[in-house]
Amino acid sequence: MKALSTLRSAINQSSNFGIIALVMLIPVLMPEFALAAELQTAGQSKAQIFEIKVSDPNLVIQTLKTNENNSLSINSIQDNDPLVIKLKEFLTKYNSPLGEYAPEIVKQPQWQRALAVSYVESHMGRYCYDNNCSGIGVKPGHPSWRKYQTKLDWFIDLNNLLEKPIYKEKYTTFAKMKGVYVQPGSASWVNGAQKKYNELMEITEQAEIERQELAQKHTTFIVTLATFPETLN
Secondary structure: OHHHHHHHHHHHOOOHHHHHHHHHOHHHHHHHHHHHHHHHHOOOOOOEEEEEEOOOOOOOOOOOOOOOOOOOOHHHHHHOOHHHHHHHHHHHHOOOHHHHHHHHHOOOOOHHHHHHHHHHHHOOOOOOEOOEOOOOOOOOOOOOOOOOOOHHHHHHHHHHHHOOHHHHHHOOOHHHHEOOOEOOOOHHHHHHHHHHHHHHHHHHHHHHHHHHHHHHOOOEEEEEEOOOHHHOO
């Protein structure tokens, strides 16, 4: 529909912060596109104008399809996400090779706990064997040892493991994971993982505050949704 072209044009003319906010609003705007189409079908050819008010600042950045002439890319949106920026800085501080995967890491539901485990197991991916940075499968050479093509593959697998009920519902703390995930485990393993987990939760909270502040700067948008008979399917 022509409405999509209108939105893309608005995005192209926006500032960097405005671009991010507009992209974050896509889930809110999509129902309005559907309504505009319904009105057009009903014979209302005039452009419809909607005022979009954001009531929830915790909107997730969604995929935005752009044409070849659009300078906006998904990577640029992710790179401007306060959480991705802070995580990259955090991993760089520890000389971790996982920094390049920050945009994907934060998408995993157990990413803070997984990174904390990787700290005590491999100093956050610095010392790995077969890209296995958390000792999944006992040890190299063991029949259960897992090999990965990339460290991101390993990280996603570790998250899947931590999402299983045994870790998500029963062994929910590093103290409880001692003797289960790591055998026999030690106080230093527990304390090291807990310390890094606390640090990661702190930067997560800080990033969330910055996200809310960013959203509040762009809480109201006027979007003109113009539809034309020849563009409707």
